Amino acid sequence: MKLQSDFLVIGSGIAGLSFALQAAAHGKVALVTKREITESATNYAQGGIATVSSKEDTFDAHVQDTLVAGAGICHEDVVRMVVEEGPQVIANLIDWGVQFTKNDGGVYDLTREGGHSQRRILHAEDITGREIERALVAAAQAHENITIYEHHIAIDLVTESKLAKKPLEVNRCLGAHVLDINAGVVKTFRANITLLASGGAGKVYLYTCNPDVATGDGVAMAYRAGATIRNMEFMQFHPTTLYHPHAKSFLISEAVRGEGAILRRRDGTAFMERYHQLKDLAPRDIVARAIDNEMKTHGDDCVYLDITHKDPEYVRGRFPNIYQTCLEYGLDMTKEMIPVVPAAHYLCGGVAVDFNAETDVKHLYAIGEVAFTGLHGGNRLASNSLLEAAVYAGRAFKHAVQTLGEANFSHPDIPVWDSGTATNSDEMVVVSQNWDEIRRFMWNYVGIVRTDKRLERAMRRIELIQKEIDEYYWNFIVTSDLIELRNIATVAELIVSCAMQRKESRGLNYNLDHPTTDDVNWKRDTFLKKQF
The missing domain is CATH 1.20.58.100 (Fumarate reductase/succinate dehydrogenase flavoprotein-like, C-terminal domain)
Incomplete structure (x- = not known):
């Protein structure tokens, strides 16, 4: 089966949906997602999205915090661009229906996370990603130019070099072969513009707080298609995921430490002051290594996150989802310390893209965790990921629409998938x-x-x-x-x-x-x- 569209979007998190909603005003969008449309890393993001929105904060401060966290190899021009375009993409999200939490005075409530010098994190209680996903999915489902293909997994990108069976001076992406999981049929999606928004690769590691869909599909497909890949050594391990035999690596948001939680050993000793002047609000790489070292030094299976000194009513109101989930596992975080361990969380490397999110394979774009933009350097600053995805979705959209108007799309025909002599496996x-x-x-x-x-x-x-x-x-x-x-x-x-x-x-x-x-x-x- 062959399907034609102006835009093929692979992935249904904030990156893919933001792009699709903007692109749909200029052509037909086919959006492919390998589970239900809401099953994305965005949906599990708890903390929030970072942007400068208070009088006490400045673009320069946000830039500096990002550069410090990035360990010297952030691309400063990219950092400044993303930070300065932040307020506009927040406005876009609000226009699409995202409802961020406000305080009693009707002003957006800002929180702080590790590595940030100011309170600049917009959030929706402690389920920010779920709220963003809800609003964007609703908008996409209502748009007549967006066709959503759930339970479809991309197998490989189709490029002119692949069809020619030789390297070409200019290699263009023509679409992708995609498996309809339920039907067991491979479909050929042909598109003038292909966007990878397929998320990260946490499932490469034994312990991860990523959803099961995070298997690095976009990075692997782009690499096989000839795109440049950068900085894959920088996998961020989130310092605090719930340690419980029945919890599937449930993330305890960094915002809990932002609101005063303290990391302690089993005997109650606070230890982060030995590792960094910011103590429990140090950048994630430092906190994760500190926890790893404490566990190995003392032979413990985990460390503990303690917010019991805070008012219980405040904790329940600020972190209702985390509180309720812990309670389901027999832990009352207002009275007991939460056992936590690090887990693979965020891929700071990925498919190399330019300022417009285009890869070095023409007409192939990548945004979100699948992409390497230069923003994160050697370590991502907390809550910069949703911001990056939203900013680059806008830039990719503008450049892709311009490309549609200028390029000659007389592509060669894409052959249907050929299984050859392959048989069904009896050795899974x-x-x-x-x-x-x-x-x-x-x-x-x-x-x-x-x-x-x-x-x-x-x-x-x-x-x-x-x-x-x-x-x-x-x-x-x-x-x-x-x-x-x-x-x-x-x-x-x-x-x-x-x-x-x-x-x-x-x-x-x-x-x-x-x-x-x-x-x-x-x-x-x-x-x-x-x-x-």
């Missing part, structure tokens, strides 16, 4: 075994603290697994599980490759064999590009 254990092995060695060897030897071990394992997956992929009919396994294997290889390049410790990449920061040789980005 191969998929589950490799999936589990990748996630375990990535956690153990390529986690919060790394060494050269651990990275070498990880690379040897991923090379063996890649061969096994490649053989399996071409012999059996594709399924969503196989597609995701192929993608996490690719992303794991990219993370390890970039980590092996960087012979220093900076931001989220901490290597015991290279414990210092080397500005002379490494105050720059790493990059990878597939050789055809």
Whole structure:
């Protein structure tokens, strides 16, 4: 089956939906999402979205906080652009129906998170992402120019180089082959503009607070299509996810520490003052390493987040979702410390894009966590991710519409998917075994603290697994599980490759064999590009 549209959007979080809503005024939009439309990382974002909106705050202060958190390798021109365009995208979100929390005086309530020098985080109680997703999904579902394809997973992008079976001086994206999961049919989506908004890759690691959809699909597909990939070594580990045998890595928002919560050891000792002058509000990389060190030093399975000194009524009102979820697991956060551990959270690297979110494959754009813009550097400042996605959605939209008006779209025909002699698999254990092995060695060897030897071990394992997956992929009919396994294997290889390049410790990449920061040789980005 072949489908034609002006815009193909892969992903249904704030990045994809914001772009789709703007693009729909200029053409037909096909929006592909591999689960229900609301199942995205955006939907799980608790803390909020950072922007300058008070008299006490300034653009310069937000820029400086971002640069400090980014460990010296943020692209300052990108940082300033995103920060200064922030207020306008907030206005857009409000126009689409997002309802941020206001205080008793009717003014938007601003909170503070780690690394921020001012209160600048707009939030909707402690379910900000869910509120943004609700409003944008409602707007998209009501738009006559947007067709939503739920339970569809992109297999691979289609490019002119791929059709020509050789490298071309100018490689253009023509669309994608997409599996209809429920029907088991591969569809060909042809589009003049293709946008990757497929989110991050937390599921590459054993422990993550990401939803199950975060398997790095966009990064893997873009790499296979010939796009440049940057800074994959910088995987942010959120310091505080709920430690409970039945909780599926439930995130305890950084805003809890922003409102005064203190990290403590099992015996009640506060420890963050030993690691940073901002104590519990230090940047995430420092807090995650501190917790990791405390756990290993004292042999504990977790540390504890303590907000019991705050008024219980205030805690319940400010964090109703977190309070209720903890209660469901037998924890009353107004009376008990919350057991927490770090977990893979946010990919600061990704598909390299320019100021307009276009990759070096023409007519292919990437925004949100799948993209590398240069904003985050070596460590993302809390609540800058939703801001980045919204800003780049607007920039991508404007550039894509201009491209539609100027470009010649006499694309070659895209062939339908050919399964060849592939058969249905009766050995899905191969998929589950490799999936589990990748996630375990990535956690153990390529986690919060790394060494050269651990990275070498990880690379040897991923090379063996890649061969096994490649053989399996071409012999059996594709399924969503196989597609995701192929993608996490690719992303794991990219993370390890970039980590092996960087012979220093900076931001989220901490290597015991290279414990210092080397500005002379490494105050720059790493990059990878597939050789055809």
